[in-house]
Amino acid sequence: MRATRIIISGGGTGGHIFPAIAIANALRRAEPGCEILFVGAAGRMEMEKVPAAGYKIAGLNISGIQRGSILKNLALPFKLVDSMQKALKLITDFKPDVVVGVGGYASGPVLFAASWKKVPYLIQEQNSYAGITNKRLGKNAAKICVAFDGMDVFFPAGKILKTGNPVRKDVVDILNKHFRGSELLKLDPLKKIVLVTGGSLGAGTLNKSIEKHLQDFIEQDVQLIWQTGKYYYTGIMERIGPNFHPNVRVLEFLNQMDLAYAAADVIISRAGAGTIAELCLIRKPVILVPSPNVAEDHQTKNAMALVKNNAAMLINDRAAEDTLVKEALELLKDEARCELLSENIGKMALPNADELIAAEVFRLAGKGGV
Numbered sequence: 001m002r003a004t005r006i007i008i009s010g011g012g013t014g015g016h017i018f019p020a021i022a023i024a025n026a027l028r029r030a031e032p033g034c035e036i037l038f039v040g041a042a043g044r045m046e047m048e049k050v051p052a053a054g055y056k057i058a059g060l061n062i063s064g065i066q067r068g069s070i071l072k073n074l075a076l077p078f079k080l081v082d083s084m085q086k087a088l089k090l091i092t093d094f095k096p097d098v099v100v101g102v103g104g105y106a107s108g109p110v111l112f113a114a115s116w117k118k119v120p121y122l123i124q125e126q127n128s129y130a131g132i133t134n135k136r137l138g139k140n141a142a143k144i145c146v147a148f149d150g151m152d153v154f155f156p157a158g159k160i161l162k163t164g165n166p167v168r169k170d171v172v173d174i175l176n177k178h179f180r181g182s183e184l185l186k187l188d189p190l191k192k193i194v195l196v197t198g199g200s201l202g203a204g205t206l207n208k209s210i211e212k213h214l215q216d217f218i219e220q221d222v223q224l225i226w227q228t229g230k231y232y233y234t235g236i237m238e239r240i241g242p243n244f245h246p247n248v249r250v251l252e253f254l255n256q257m258d259l260a261y262a263a264a265d266v267i268i269s270r271a272g273a274g275t276i277a278e279l280c281l282i283r284k285p286v287i288l289v290p291s292p293n294v295a296e297d298h299q300t301k302n303a304m305a306l307v308k309n310n311a312a313m314l315i316n317d318r319a320a321e322d323t324l325v326k327e328a329l330e331l332l333k334d335e336a337r338c339e340l341l342s343e344n345i346g347k348m349a350l351p352n353a354d355e356l357i358a359a360e361v362f363r364l365a366g367k368g369g370v
């Protein structure tokens with residue numbers, strides 16, 4: 001039988017890239033010989049992360065609207081035409097049975113091209129809010145896999161399938177990794193550890209809040225894994241110095257998120273949809289600080305889904321600088337609360353989203369039995 005051929009398009013941030021990799025991994029597990037091609041935006045994070053995960057990727061010359069730079073935006077229509085042409089050519093040459101779109105710049109032209117060429121396509125929407133491109137593309141999609149209820153306000157109800165957000169299996173496999181994680185990060189496994197993660201790009205508010213109260217961690221002899229994000233790392237290191245204190249480990253990006261999750265006793269995080277899906281599966285006490293700078297305030301909605309089930313704490317972005325570290329250190333001492341939060345967040349997990357989506361892809365390819 002001919003191997004199934006699938007194009008997966010999208011990227012820009014980890015929130016789009018890692019679900020795409022999780023879907024690809026599930027497709028490979030189900031049909032090891034299937035042919036997968038990623039399509040991303042040249043120069044963006046996917047061009048590095050996708051090959052590192054073992055997949056081929058083609059890049060489109062596409063970007064979003066850039067604030068404060070009229071000159072750069074003048075090129076946008078040309079980039080769009082160029083990307084559409086390249087997307088059409090990729091589909092003609094690769095001959096996919098199905099195209100999957102995970103959102104981000106490259107997703108639009110590729111799904112439009114699939115629609116044009118009458119190739120069935122599936123949209124994976126991570127958030128509780130759908131952007132304008134996905135809404136438009138939803139009309140002709142064969143299936144739309146979502147993680148939240150109530151998505152029929154954006155998409156045709158009959159096409160929606162609630163699968164949850166796909167996560168990479170290795171990232172949430174934290175069993176028996178506490179010691180390995182602590183040691184790899186050069187921390188003492190017997191002392192308390194707080195992990196701070198600002199999502200794939202880092203978060204300015206979290207960084208400011210932590211930097212301002214670093215001394216509190218030292219005074220209480222609590223250790224810190226601090227993921228700053230690429231853009232903030234150099235500035236922070238210049239200010240605090242390279243050997244600030246043995247309790248504090250500063251990293252721009254964590255390539256082995258499982259080990260950081262496993263090492264942590266309490267986690268402080270932005271409320272990106274992918275991170276939330278992972279946090280539900282790893283069952284640790286979490287404080288969420290939703291980003292106020294995202295469309296329709298969707299991170300607050302993501303966070304509230306947990307908070308209203310007493311499955312996570314929430315601190316407002318504006319309050320974080322004053323209260324975040326204090327709350328985290330208090331939570332660390334409150335074992336009963338930590339246990340309750342861990343138990344409740346675990347109940348919100350939607351495991352196997354990757355497998356459900358992969359099964360849907362094969363069904364669309366006419367291979368329902370795989």
Ligand SMILES: CC(=O)N[C@H]1[C@@H](OP(=O)(O)OP(=O)(O)OC[C@H]2O[C@@H](n3ccc(=O)[nH]c3=O)[C@H](O)[C@@H]2O)O[C@H](CO)[C@@H](O)[C@@H]1O
Pocket residue numbers: 013014015016018126127171197198199200201227252253254255257271272273274275276278291294298299
């Ligand atoms: C600012 C912004 O636009 N954020 C959006 C972006 O978030 P963002 O790109 O931060 O994505 P998520 O929070 O959904 O996921 C982050 C992913 O990166 C991984 N990771 C993170 C840090 C690290 O050091 N190492 C690492 O591997 C996490 O394990 C996770 O798999 O996409 C999400 C999903 O569409 C949205 O909900 C967010 O609102």
